[in-house]
Amino acid sequence: MKIFSAAQTRDWDAYSIAQTSIRSIDLMERAAEACTRWLLARYGADTPFHLFCGKGNNGGDGLAIARLLHARGRRVAVSVLENGKDGSFDFEENRRRLAQAGVPLQAVGPGLAWPLLSAETVVVDALFGTGLKGPLQGAAADVVRFLNGHGRAIISIDLPSGLDADASSAGGPVIRAAHTLTFGAPKTGQLLQESGAFVGLLHVLDIGLSPAFAAQTPADYEFVDEALARSRFRPRQPFAHKGTYGHALLLAGGYGKMGAAVMAALACLRGGAGLLTCHSPRCGYPVLQTTVPEAMFLPDDSEEQLTTLPADLDRYTAIGIGPGIGTSTETTGMLKACLESARRPLVLDADALNILARNPGLLPLLPEGSILTPHPKEFDRLFGAHASDFDRVTTARAQAAALQCIILLKGHHTFIATPAGPGYFNSTGNAGMAKGGSGDVLTGLLTALLAQGYAPTDAALLAVWLHGKAGDIAVEKQSYESLLPTDLVAQLGAAFRCLYPVPFP
Numbered sequence: 022m023k024i025f026s027a028a029q030t031r032d033w034d035a036y037s038i039a040q041t042s043i044r045s046i047d048l049m050e051r052a053a054e055a056c057t058r059w060l061l062a063r064y065g066a067d068t069p070f071h072l073f074c075g076k077g078n079n080g081g082d083g084l085a086i087a088r089l090l091h092a093r094g095r096r097v098a099v100s101v102l103e104n105g106k107d108g109s110f111d112f113e114e115n116r117r118r119l120a121q122a123g124v125p126l127q128a129v130g131p132g133l134a135w136p137l138l139s140a141e142t143v144v145v146d147a148l149f150g151t152g153l154k155g156p157l158q159g160a161a162a163d164v165v166r167f168l169n170g171h172g173r174a175i176i177s178i179d180l181p182s183g184l185d186a187d188a189s190s191a192g193g194p195v196i197r198a199a200h201t202l203t204f205g206a207p208k209t210g211q212l213l214q215e216s217g218a219f220v221g222l223l224h225v226l227d228i229g230l231s232p233a234f235a236a237q238t239p240a241d242y243e244f245v246d247e248a249l250a251r252s253r254f255r256p257r258q259p260f261a262h263k264g265t266y267g268h269a270l271l272l273a274g275g276y277g278k279m280g281a282a283v284m285a286a287l288a289c290l291r292g293g294a295g296l297l298t299c300h301s302p303r304c305g306y307p308v309l310q311t312t313v314p315e316a317m318f319l320p321d322d323s324e325e326q327l328t329t330l331p332a333d334l335d336r337y338t339a340i341g342i343g344p345g346i347g348t349s350t351e352t353t354g355m356l357k358a359c360l361e362s363a364r365r366p367l368v369l370d371a372d373a374l375n376i377l378a379r380n381p382g383l384l385p386l387l388p389e390g391s392i393l394t395p396h397p398k399e400f401d402r403l404f405g406a407h408a409s410d411f412d413r414v415t416t417a418r419a420q421a422a423a424l425q426c427i428i429l430l431k432g433h434h435t436f437i438a439t440p441a442g443p444g445y446f447n448s449t450g451n452a453g454m455a456k457g458g459s460g461d462v463l464t465g466l467l468t469a470l471l472a473q474g475y476a477p478t479d480a481a482l483l484a485v486w487l488h489g490k491a492g493d494i495a496v497e498k499q500s501y502e503s504l505l506p507t508d509l510v511a512q513l514g515a516a517f518r519c520l521y522p523v524p525f526p
């Protein structure tokens with residue numbers, strides 16, 4: 022699914038109206054129906070709704086939702102942020118329809134009393150959407166502060182009001198929604214870590230916008246959804262043998278950090294690698310051989326840290342390096358040797374990235390197509406401090422092109438920068454994965470997919486989707502609090518099965 026800018030979204034809207042002969046007001050009705058269905062499915066008959074509307078089309082959506090909720094017997098109150106001007110054409114039409122339905126409007130704005138919101142009221146934020154121009158000030162900022170300060174659940178229509186779809190909103194007042202119901206496709210501003218406190222859970226509602234427009238319009242970013250993941254997935258061949266799916270090597274683990282190696286190893290095997298060798302400090306021998314009997318073990322000379330490289334790296338089809346290895350001088354030497362001798366793409370995570378950050382001269386040694394998996398702190402250590410996640414995304418794209426590597430900037434919607442083509446945001450995953458070890462699972466999975474011969478971009482897209490999907494499946498049997506990284510490993514099979522063609526094989 023493509024991710025469009027606010028301007029492209031407006032074009033999509035206009036194209037759909039022109040090409041399908043649906044009127045603008047009817048498209049707004051469709052959007053309102055989709056939101057109303059969502060609200061009715063989520064909240065019981067006793068829940069009162071209070072809609073706060075601007076005077077653009079986002080506010081028009083709000084008025085239409087109020088009328089539809091009222092028609093279904095729900096209690097609704099509607100406040101309109103007055104700016105002294107006429108509303109948009111479709112806003113005014115919906116104002117007439119709402120008056121006909123007998124629902125009163127009240128104005129909010131300078132000098133007017135704030136409405137009372139009972140404890141059970143659900144607030145629907147239809148103040149501003151993709152038409153936002155600049156940070157909110159004055160009365161608009163006041164109403165956002167009033168709603169944020171009130172502690173009621175807020176559902177934002179299309180965008181949390183005040184959030185820019187295409188640029189950082191850092192510093193400006195923005196609605197803090199529990200859920201955002203957006204139309205057609207997600208917007209970049211909804212996917213970045215810095216927007217997390219405003220967007221809440223994001224729901225993309227299909228309102229029947231033209232698929233032809235989406236297919237033919239180039240976009241800077243794409244959403245890694247199930248269809249995209251399936252398009253990259255290659256089912257296993259019936260006559261396959263273990264050699265068909267590669268020999269993965271993991272350079273992982275250290276004294277007190279053998280768990281990182283175990284989780285990466287388990288994920289690598291569940292990710293489909295034909296063979297796996299783990300090279301770890303000697304202290305890891307009993308740990309790995311007991312917990313992952315399918316993996317072969319190559320002990321380092323050192324008892325507690327990685328100091329040497331295994332011989333003949335060329336026999337491995339993919340190498341993952343970093344989980345639990347520490348950043349000692351000896352391990353730095355081992356990583357340097359690895360970069361100098363590896364002739365296939367590597368997966369670099371955790372301490373391997375920290376070593377690169379301390380030794381930026383090593384970056385040009387990265388084999389083409391290597392995959393770097395920093396979280397935002399590791400990212401800043403590697404590429405310098407950034408003022409916003411929009412800036413991080415820009416840097417990730419530039420560095421991916423400069424280094425001819427893939428950079429996964431990990432987060433709720435992990436960003437995947439590739440050397441050429443669009444950037445990608447992942448659609449799967451949840452807050453249960455915010456626990457040490459989740460990243461090690463991703464490293465193992467990435468290494469497994471590279472070992473099986475997936476091109477680096479395909480391996481990256483598939484791995485982040487499968488990793489998050491496994492988390493989404495696992496959390497249904499667990500809770501966000503109790504989820505363990507090993508639960509992700511356990512559900513990788515179920516995640517893969519989502520991608521199987523029907524009938525299979």
Ligand SMILES: NC(=O)C1=CN([C@@H]2O[C@H](COP(=O)(O)OP(=O)(O)OC[C@H]3O[C@@H](n4cnc5c(N)ncnc54)[C@H](OP(=O)(O)O)[C@@H]3O)[C@@H](O)[C@H]2O)[C@@H](O)CC1
Pocket residue numbers: 030031033034048049052075076077078079080081082106109148149150151152153154155156157158161178179180204205228230
């Ligand atoms: N695309 C689709 O698929 C569909 C889109 N639909 C909906 O349309 C929405 C977009 O509507 P839109 O273009 O009318 O803009 P919107 O967000 O209501 O904002 C304009 C209003 O905000 C005001 N305003 C702006 N900035 C401001 C500021 N900083 N501070 C203060 N005021 C500010 C501006 O005031 P003005 O500049 O005119 O004085 C004007 O009143 C979209 O998000 C979705 O909900 C659906 O109905 C159907 C399908």
Ligand SMILES: Nc1ncnc2c1ncn2[C@@H]1O[C@H](COP(=O)(O)OP(=O)(O)O)[C@@H](O)[C@H]1O
Pocket residue numbers: 371396431432433434435449450451452453454455456457458459460461463488489
């Ligand atoms: N709130 C969240 N929503 C979705 N995915 C998450 C969330 N928190 C963490 N993750 C995922 O879990 C992984 C965490 O990796 P990382 O920060 O390196 O942790 P560690 O290596 O300590 O396990 C990343 O893939 C990230 O995308």
Ligand SMILES: [K+]
Pocket residue numbers: 079146147148149150177178179180181182
């Ligand atoms: K809104």
